[in-house]
Every structure is written in C-alpha cells, then in structure tokens.
Amino acid sequence: MNIVILSRNENLYSTRRLIEEGENRGHDIEVIDPLKCDIIIEKEKPTVYYRDRYLDYVDAIIPRIGASVTFFGCAVVRQFEMMNVFTTVTSDAIIRSRDKLRSFQRLSKAGIGMPKTVFTNYSRDVEEVLNHVGGPPVIIKLLEGTQGLGVVLAESRNAAESVLEAFNGLQARALVQEYIKEAKGADLRALIVDGQVVGAMKRQGREGEFRSNLHRGGSANYIKLSEDELKLAIKAARALKLPVCGVDMLQSSRGPLIMEVNSTPGLEGIEGATHKNIARAIITFIERNRR
Template sequence: MNIKILSRNSKLYSTKRLVEAAEKRKHNVQIIDPLKCDLIIEKRSPNVYYKGDYIQETDAIIPRIGASVTFYGTAVVRQFEMMGAFSTIDSEALVRSRDKLRSLQVLTRAKIGLPKTVFTNYSRDVEGVIQHVGGTPLVIKLLEGTQGLGVVLAETRNAAKSVIEAFNGLQARVIVQEFIKEAKGADIRVFVVDGHVVGAMKRQGKEGEFRSNLHQGGSAEVIELSDEEEIAAIKAAKAMRLGVAGVDLLQSSRGPLILEVNSSPGLEGIEKATGKDIARKIIQYIEKNV
C-alpha cells in the first residue's frame, strides 16, 4: 500500500514512528510537506504536484497538520480525498476540530459533559460572564491557543475582569470556562483510534501550574479509565467524526468533562507513558479501510 504522511518535519517523533510502523508492515511510505504541494484542480483528474512531480497512486494519507497551517493543510487533505485516497482524518472533521467554539457546540449537541463555558461578542457585561460560569476561579482561553498557550487561570473576580477586558480591548476571541478544582491540575489524554480506546495517560501540571500540557512541563503516567470515562472519550471522538483523536478530559464530581478533542494528537507522550505501539494501531486502521 502507498501511504503519504503529511508533515512539515520528518524528524518529529510522531512522524518517525508512523514511518517505522508502516514500513514494518511492508507499506511504501513518503513524507510530504503540505505547504510545498500545488493543487491541480480539474474535472477529470485532480492531482497534487510536489517537488517537480505529480503524485501518483496514493492509497491513504495520514495528516499531521499543525494549527498554524490549518487552511492550506486542509485543502491538501481535501485534494487527496478527491483523488480517492483514504484519510485517517477527514478534511471536514479537521476543520471542525480546529474551531474550539464549534467543537464545544458539537459536543454539547451530542449530550457530552463539558465544563460550563461562555462565549460572547466582546460583551461589556463582564460581571455577568463571570457569574454564568459560577464565579472565580475561572479559566480564560484564547480560541486560537494551542498546547496550553493562551490559557489563563483567574483566581479572583478582579483578575478575571482585568484579563477579559484586556482581551476584549485587543479584540482577541476568548472563551471563559469554570475551573474544576477537584481535578487538581491534572487531566486525562485518551487516544481513540477507529472508535476504540488504544491508550490513556494522566497528565499532571508541574508545581504551581494548573495547565497539565507536557509542552508546559507537565508529567504523564498511565491510567486505567473508568467505564464512564472510556464511553465519554469514544462518544466525543465519534461526535467530532474523527477516526484518530486525542480526547482531553477532566475528572470532576459530576463525572468526566471533555476539554478538547485533538485531531493531530502527538504520539510521544502517550507511547512513552503507556508503552503501547499507538502508531501501529493507526496503520492497522488504514489497512482496515483501504
């Protein structure tokens, strides 16, 4: 089988592991930088022109599209889909997952537990926004933030008002969420492939840090999910129509609460924490569908 991995950096852990897993199962693999692709759009034979050649005979693609290149990266994924290639991440699902507000609305419609969240059009009623999420402490997130960047914990009402008003003044879109105190600065990353949980880890923020992202210095350990947590993660990935997803959830007194569903989850943290070959599961998912 001919598999293309859409990645801008062949040296990234996730990219290298996917190449290893595919070659181990006797597939032909090529890494393609999506930003260097020219898209030939025509009725009879849509194609992709890359480094002086037309790309031929692509059975499947694995998109590893960074948030900063979502627009063009998704266009490349869509082009391969038009050419008949199977994609581990559907182009429309990729777009949907990158819109944090839309994602939350999709998850709400699927009756999935979420932290109380408020989004406004730069409302001047900051006091009302704070009240809607149950008061302080609360979390303020930039809609375009990734890997824990653009996330602020406001512990007092004055701090919350100052941060929200500052973002409003800059016309930066933010969502305001309730702070789940009982989570104690930890969240759970659940890796879902083809509707099945293939690995889960608990990420704990470093001392004095409420963000648990590994990019922010957090630590990770393997965790056994409860039935409720496993069902919530699978349901969230299904609602977002993602065949491969990293579902982030919090443990709360009212059950698991979904924070985010990631369409390009990294493999390094989950594989090292669980000792599982997640890359192999992704290649097997392709084999099942091609």
C-alpha cells in the first residue's frame, strides 16, 4: 500500500517509528507536510497537490496533526476523505477531540465519569463557579491548551479568582475542574488502536508538579489497567469516534475518571514504558481496514 503520514517533521520519534514499521511490512511510506499541500476543489474530482504532483495514488493516511495547525491540517485530512482514502482518524474526530468543552459534553452524555467541570462565559462570579466544583483547590484549563500548557492549579479562592480574571482579560476561554487530590500528581494513559487498549502506562509528575506530562519532566511506567479502567478507556474512545487515540484517566476514590482524549498521541513514552510495538499495531489496523 501507499501510506502517507501527515507530519511536519519526519524526525519525530512517532513519525520515524511509523515509517519503520510500515516499511518492515512492505508498504511504501511517505511523510508529507500538510501545510505544504494545496487542496483542489472541483466537481466530482477532489484532489490534493503536493510540491510537483497530485496525491491520487494514496491508499491510506496517518494524520499526525499538531494542535497549532488543526484548521488547515484537518482540511487536508477531509480532502483525502473526499477522495475515499482510508484514514486512521477522521477530520471530524480530530476537531471534536481538540475542543475540550465539546469533548466533555459528549463524554458526559455517554455516561462517562470525569472530574466535575464548569464552563462559563467570562463570568465575574468566581465564587459561584468554584462552588459548582466543590471549592478550591481547582484546576483551570484553557480550552486549547496542550502538553500541560494552559493548565493551572489554583489552591485558594484568591488564586482562582486571579487566574480566571487574567484569562478573561485575554479573552481566553477556560474550564474549571474539580481537583482530584488522591491522584497525587499521576495519571494513566491508555493507547487505543482499532477500539482496543494495546498499551497503558502510569505517568507521575516530578516533585512539586501536579501535571504528569512527560514533556514537563514526568516519568512513565508500565501498568496493567483494572477492568473498570479498560472499559472506561474504550468507552471514551468510542464516544468520540476515535479508533486510534490516547485516553488519559485519573484514579479517584469514586473510580477512574477521564481527564482527556488525545487524537494524535505520541508513541515514544508509551512504547518506552510498555515495550510494546504500538507503531506496528497502527500499521496492521490500516491493513485490516484497507482490505
């Protein structure tokens, strides 16, 4: 098969691993920068033009679309969909997952456990917002933050008020979430491929850090998920229609809670912690569905 990885950097670990596993299984793998694609829209013949050629020979794509290029990147994914090219994750699913508010609303409707969350339209009544989530400490998240950026722990009412006022002043929309103290700065990442958990790790934030992101100095270790955690991760992926994704969960006194669902999860941390070949699982997922 001719498989295209939509990535801006072919030297990234995740991209390199997908190239390796795809070539090992006899496929032609090409890395294409989505921002350098031209989308040609005409009657009955949607096409994508890249540098000096039309990409009308592509059998499948693997979107590795960064959050900063979501709009145009998803437009390119959508164009391939119009060309009947198989994609490991659809443009609509990427957009849905990148909008934290929309994601939580869908997860809530699906009956999926999550920290109590409040969204308000630049409200100045911080006291009321805090009461909705049980009071401080609270987590305040920008709607479009990634890798732990735009996530703040407000330990007091004054701190929460200052953060919300600052975000409001910048017209940056934010969610206020209950703080799950018993998680102790750790979370679980389940990697989903074809609707099944193929690997899981526990990420622990460094000393004094409530965020467990590996990009922020956190550590990761293999973990065997409980039956409840497995079911929750799979249910969350299905609710957001993401056959390939990373599901982040918190361990709480009332059971596992969904923290976030990532439509383009990195492979370095999960492969390193689990010693499982996640990249190969993604390639074989394409093979099964393309046939």
